[in-house]
Amino acid sequence: MTTTDPLLPFPTTTTTNHHHLFAAIDLGTNSFKLRIIQADPSTGRFLTLKRLKEPIILISSNNPSTISQSAQTRAIQSLTKFQHILTSFNVPGSHLRLVATSAVRESTNQSEFVSFVRQTLGWEVDVVSGYEEARLSYIGMLQFHPYYDYNVLNIDIGGGSTEFVVGSNGVVKFGVSLKLGHVSLTQTFVRNNDVDGMRMFVRNTVMESGLVEKVLNEKIDVVVGSSGSIRMIEKAIFMGYGYDLVNEVGLLDGYRRDWKFSKDELNGLVEKLLCEEGEGEGEGEVDKRKGFFKTRSGFIVAAVVLLEEIFGLLGIKEMEVSGYALGEGVIAEKLAEVFDGFDLNANARWRSVLRLASRFNNKKRMTSAASCASIAQGIFKGLRNWSEVDGQRNEVVLLDDKDLEYLEAACLLHNIGLITGKKGYHKQSYHIIKNGEHLHGYNNEEVRLIALLARYHRKKFPKLDHDSLSEFTDKMKRKFRVLCVIIRLSAVLKQYQSSSIQDVELSHSHEGFKLVVRDASLSADNVESVQQVAIDVELRKELEHFEKVLEQKLSVVVLSSPSGS
Numbered sequence: 342m343t344t345t346d347p348l349l350p351f352p353t354t355t356t357t358n359h360h361h362l363f364a365a366i367d368l369g370t371n372s373f374k375l376r377i378i379q380a381d382p383s384t385g386r387f388l389t390l391k392r393l394k395e396p397i398i399l400i401s402s403n404n405p406s407t408i409s410q411s412a413q414t415r416a417i418q419s420l421t422k423f424q425h426i427l428t429s430f431n432v433p434g435s436h437l438r439l440v441a442t443s444a445v446r447e448s449t450n451q452s453e454f455v456s457f458v459r460q461t462l463g464w465e466v467d468v469v470s471g472y473e474e475a476r477l478s479y480i481g482m483l484q485f486h487p488y489y490d491y492n493v494l495n496i497d498i499g500g501g502s503t504e505f506v507v508g509s510n511g512v513v514k515f516g517v518s519l520k521l522g523h524v525s526l527t528q529t530f531v532r533n534n535d536v537d538g539m540r541m542f543v544r545n546t547v548m549e550s551g552l553v554e555k556v557l558n559e560k561i562d563v564v565v566g567s568s569g570s571i572r573m574i575e576k577a578i579f580m581g582y583g584y585d586l587v588n589e590v591g592l593l594d595g596y597r598r599d600w601k602f603s604k605d606e607l608n609g610l611v612e613k614l615l616c617e618e619g620e621g622e623g624e625g626e627v628d629k630r631k632g633f634f635k636t637r638s639g640f641i642v643a644a645v646v647l648l649e650e651i652f653g654l655l656g657i658k659e660m661e662v663s664g665y666a667l668g669e670g671v672i673a674e675k676l677a678e679v680f681d682g683f684d685l686n687a688n689a690r691w692r693s694v695l696r697l698a699s700r701f702n703n704k705k706r707m708t709s710a711a712s713c714a715s716i717a718q719g720i721f722k723g724l725r726n727w728s729e730v731d732g733q734r735n736e737v738v739l740l741d742d743k744d745l746e747y748l749e750a751a752c753l754l755h756n757i758g759l760i761t762g763k764k765g766y767h768k769q770s771y772h773i774i775k776n777g778e779h780l781h782g783y784n785n786e787e788v789r790l791i792a793l794l795a796r797y798h799r800k801k802f803p804k805l806d807h808d809s810l811s812e813f814t815d816k817m818k819r820k821f822r823v824l825c826v827i828i829r830l831s832a833v834l835k836q837y838q839s840s841s842i843q844d845v846e847l848s849h850s851h852e853g854f855k856l857v858v859r860d861a862s863l864s865a866d867n868v869e870s871v872q873q874v875a876i877d878v879e880l881r882k883e884l885e886h887f888e889k890v891l892e893q894k895l896s897v898v899v900l901s902s903p904s905g906s
Contacts, residue, residue, distance in 0.1 A: 360433075361379050361380045361381070361382070362377065362378070362379055362380075362390070362430060362431065362432045362433065362436060363377070363378050363379075363380060363387075363432070363436040363437070363672050363675050363676060363679075364376060364377045364378070364427055364430075364432045364436065364437045364438075364672075365437070365438055365439075365440070365668045365669075365671040365672045365675070366420070366423055366437070366438075366439040366440070366668075367440055367442070367667050367668045367671070368397075368399075368416070368439060368440065368441040368442065368444075368445060368466065369397075369399075369442050369443075369444070369499055369500055369501075370398075370399055370400060370442065370443050370444035370499055370500025370501035370502075370522055370524050370525075371396070371397070371398060371499070371500030371522075371523070371524050371636075371640065372394050372395060372396050372397055372500075372569075372636070373394070373395045373397050373416070373419045373420065373423070374392070374393070374394050374395075374668055375391065375392070375393045375394075375395075375423045375426065375427075376389060376391070376392050376668040376669065376672060377389070377390045377391040377392075377426070377427070377430055377432060378390060378672055380676050380680070382676070382680040382683060385683060385684040386691050387484075387672065387673075387676065388711075390430070391426065391430070393423070393426065394569075394636075395419040395422065395423075396636045397412070397415050397416055397419055398412065398500075398524065399412050399416065399444035399445070399448075400412075400444050400448070400500075400501065400524065400525070400528075401528075402528035402529070402532070405525060405528070406447065406448060406449050407448055407449050407450055408444065408445070408448045408450055408451075408453075408454050413454055413457055416454075416458070417457070417458070417461050417462070420458065420462055420464070421461075421462065424462055424464075436675065436679070437464075438467060438671050438672075438675055439458075439464055439465065439466045439467060440466075440467050440468075440469050440474075440477070440667070440671055441455075441466050441467070441468045441469070442469065442474050442499060442501070442502070442667070443471075443474075443499055443500065443501030443502035443518075443520070443522060444500065444501045445466070445468050446468055446469070446470070446471070447501065447520070451468060454466075455468065470518075471502060471504065471516075471517070471518020472516045472517075472518060474497075474499075474502075474504050474518060474667060475495075475497070475504035475505060475506045475513070475516035475517065475518055476506060476508075476513045476516055476670075477667050477670035477671055477674070478495060478497040478504055478506065478567050478568075478666050478667045478670055479493070479495045479506040479508045479513060479516075479567075479670065480511070480669075480670035480673050480674060481567060481663070481665045481666045481667055481668065481669035481670030481671070481672075481673065482495050482565050482567045482663040482665060482666065482670075483511060483673075484665045484669045484670075484673055484692065485567075485663040485664050485665035485669070485692055485695070485696065486563075486565060486661065486663055486692065487692060487693070487781060488562075488563055488565070489510060489511060490509070490510060491509065491562040491563050492507065492508075492509045492559060492560055492561055492562045492563075493506075493507070493508055493509065493561070493562065493563055493564075493565055494506070494507050494556060494559075494561045494563075494564045494565070494655070494657075495507075495508065495564075495565050495566075495567055495663075496564065496565070496566050496567070496568075496571070496648075496651065496660075497566070497567045497568040497571075497666055497667065498521075498522070498523060498566070498568045498570045498571055498644055498647060498648065499522050499523075499568060499570075500522045500523060500524035500525070500640070501520070501522035501524060501525050502518050502519060502520050502521065502522050503518070503519050503521045503522065503647070503651075504516065504517070504518045504519075505517045505518075505519070505552055505556075507555070507556065507559050507561070514559070515555055517550055517552050517555075519546055519547065519550055519552070520546070521543055521546055521547075521647055523570055523637075523640040523641075523643040523644040523647065524640055524643075526539055526542075526543075526643040526647060527639065527640045527642070527643040529542075530542070530643070531642050531643050534618075536615065536618075536642070536646060539643065539646060539647075540646065540650055543646075543647055543650045543651075544650060544654065547650070547651070547654050548654070552655075553654055553655060556655050557655075557656070563661060564655075564657050564659070564660045564661065565660065565661045565662070565663050566648075566660050566661070566662050566663065567662075567663040567665065567666040567667075568666055569637070569666070570637060570640070570641075570644040570648075571644075571648065571660070571662055572662055572663075572664070573634060573637050573641065573644070574602070574607070574610065574641075574644065574645055574648060575600065575601070575602050575662040577610055577633065577634070577641075578602045578606045578607070578609075578610055579602070580633075582610065582613065582633060600661060600662045600663075600664075600696060600700060601659060601660060601661045601662060602659070602660060602662070603658065603659050604652050604657060604658050604659065607645070607648060607649055607652060607660075608649060610645055611645045611646060611649045614641065614642050614645055615642070615646075617630070618642060664695070664696065664699055690746075690780070690781065690783060691746070691750075693779060693780050693781040693783075694749075694750045694753055694754065694780065695753070696779070697754060697757065697773075697774070697777070697779040697780065698710060698753040698754055698757060700757075700779075701757035701758075701760045701773065702756065702757055702759075702760075706756050706757075706759055707753075709756060709835060710752060710753045710754070710755065710756055711753070712835035713752040713753075713755065713828070713831045713832050713835045714748075714749050714752035714753055714831070715845070716830070716831040716834050716835060716845055716858055717748050717749065717752050717827050717828055717830075717831040718745065718748075718749065718845070719844075719845020719846065719847060719858070720827045720830060720831065720845065720847055720856065721740065721744075721745050721748055721827055722745075722847075723845075723846070723847025723848070723849075723854075723856075724740060724823070724827075724847065724891075725740055727847075727849050727854075728740070739816060739819060739820050739823070740820065740823065740824075744820060744824060747787065747790050747791050747794065747824065748794065748824050748827060748828060750780075750791045751791045751792075751794035751795050751798070751824075751828055752828055752831060752832075754770060754773075754774055754791065754795050755767070755770055755794070755795040755798045755828065755832060756770065757769075757770050757773055757774075757795075758770035758771070758772075758773060758795075767795065767796055767797070767798060767799050767800060768796060770792075770795040770796065771792045771793065771795055771796035774788065774791055774792035774795055775788060775789065775792040786812075786813075786817075789812070790813075790817075790821060790824075793809060793810075793821065794821070794824055794825060794828050796809075797809075797825050797829070798825075798828045798829055798832045799829065799832060802825065802829070802886050803821075803822070803825065805818050805819075805822065822890050823890060823891070825890075826883075826886055826887050826890050826891065829883050829886060830856075830880075830883050830884075830887065833879055833880045833883050834858055834880070834897070834899060837858075837899045844857075844858070844859050844860075845857070845858050849893075852894065853893045853894030853895060853896070854887075854891075854893055854894065854895040854896070855895075855896050855897075855898070856895060856896070856897045856898070857897075857898045857900070858897070858898070858899050858900070859899070859900035860900070880897065884896075884897065
């Protein structure tokens with residue numbers, strides 16, 4: 342299995358994994374999105390194993406009401422790719438849901454498209470209403486933000502429509518879907534150099550819907566944006582699109598933004614982009630915009646102007662940004678169907694870890710962090726099992742369920758300091774975790790423990806009397822060193838693996854411990870083709886730390902496919 346996004350490793354045996362694998366496919370106007378997650382029904386947490394987006398423009402400016410044959414062909418090609426991925430993960434068919442939004446919902450040949458998908462791939466496409474799309478986006482947002490008890494206005498800008506929801510306690514008070522999408526607005530107005538006309542159209546559409554009165558009659562606690570377009574807008578503001586954030590603002594100031602932006606910041610981005618449009622973009626400016634906004638570069642002007650108008654009409658001063666949206670809402674509801682009593686609001690603490698990890702890690706670094714967490718969980722559980730059987734060793738291990746949560750959090754956050762460069766990045770990770778007020782629901786000691794685990798996942802191993810541990814009790818110091826041994830081993834071992842989910846088995850005999858780590862993608866059918874990775878100097882050093890702290894020897898076998906990294 343491969344992973345690309347924020348995640349937490351749960352049961353690592355492939356047999357168990359398949360029972361807890363779920364997937365959603367969002368057939369949007371601008372793109373198709375696949376999400377594969379692994380759920381832990383005991384905690385209510387779920388992790389993203391795979392997230393993939395395929396750019397598919399379903400509607401054209403020439404005939405916006407019909408999905409053309411060429412668009413249908415592109416759609417099938419994209420969905421076929423998704424099907425191959427789902428098969429490789431062994432996701433049960435009953436754990437998959439496909440939802441189609443504005444472009445399919447509004448098309449005159451909707452039934453033709455749905456039938457084409459069914460006949461070609463055997464999949465049923467659920468064409469959701471605008472209200473249902475808005476509701477699912479709100480549910481998805483709740484998997485990212487701890488705002489279950491808040492009165493939330495959630496906004497999701499899509500390619501063909503924008504959804505507005507006011508909800509509280511997981512229940513939608515009202516939801517509205519308006520035909521204001523960044524693709525359709527671009528095709529109608531921006532490409533005809535009529536931004537003023539677009540502004541007027543947006544204002545009229547919003548005012549005629551009655552949305553303004555409904556929102557103003559509510560006491561809104563927080564406004565959240567949950568679409569890819571809004572996340573791209575926040576990224577542009579956060580990274581200082583158009584100037585050098587590192588030199589002019591300073592990275593530590595940037596750290597404190599924490600997935601939100603103000604009305605003034607949005608206005609500044611709009612002014613910058615419209616200025617580029619008005620001056621006529623040269624080749625360099627076009628390349629810069631494409632390099633930053635990628636597939637959204639052609640639609641970003643419509644998105645920012647649309648959002649600016651929404652801010653003005655609804656009196657929004659600040660917007661928080663969710664990393665989860667429609668797809669995660671679909672998955673959350675599927676989990677609630679399958680697992681009796683599944684809590685849609687579970688574990689806000691963990692979501693804050695995921696927010697921080699995904700804020701500072703790109704996909705490659707998140708994959709590496711996920712691999713570290715997967716291995717760490719296996720080692721942790723092996724040590725727990727050993728200590729429970731051999732009672733006399735409890736004073737050495739002293740681990741409980743909360744410690745696993747701290748360890749997993751530290752693994753996902755240990756490399757966020759790489760955003761400043763490789764040199765001393767572990768120290769930067771410590772400072773971001775400790776000083777950024779990013780982790781919600783953890784007390785000061787817990788935050789300090791997680792930060793120190795990230796700090797000491799490499800380089801010098803701290804002694805019991807080290808100054809950094811002075812605020813801990815003796816029991817906590819011993820516990821920290823055991824957790825530190827685990828994260829250090831995991832950080833080294835992840836470098837041998839090509840996958841982010843591993844089968845990890847830690848066994849014990851009279852000779853000591855034996856750790857076997859292999860890619861979970863290696864099945865019994867191809868086990869003969871795997872190769873054992875040679876132990877290097879760095880790993881040998883961590884084995885010495887293990888022996889000193891646990892008072893036991895450890896041998897390691899790492900199995901990887903010949904093509905693995």
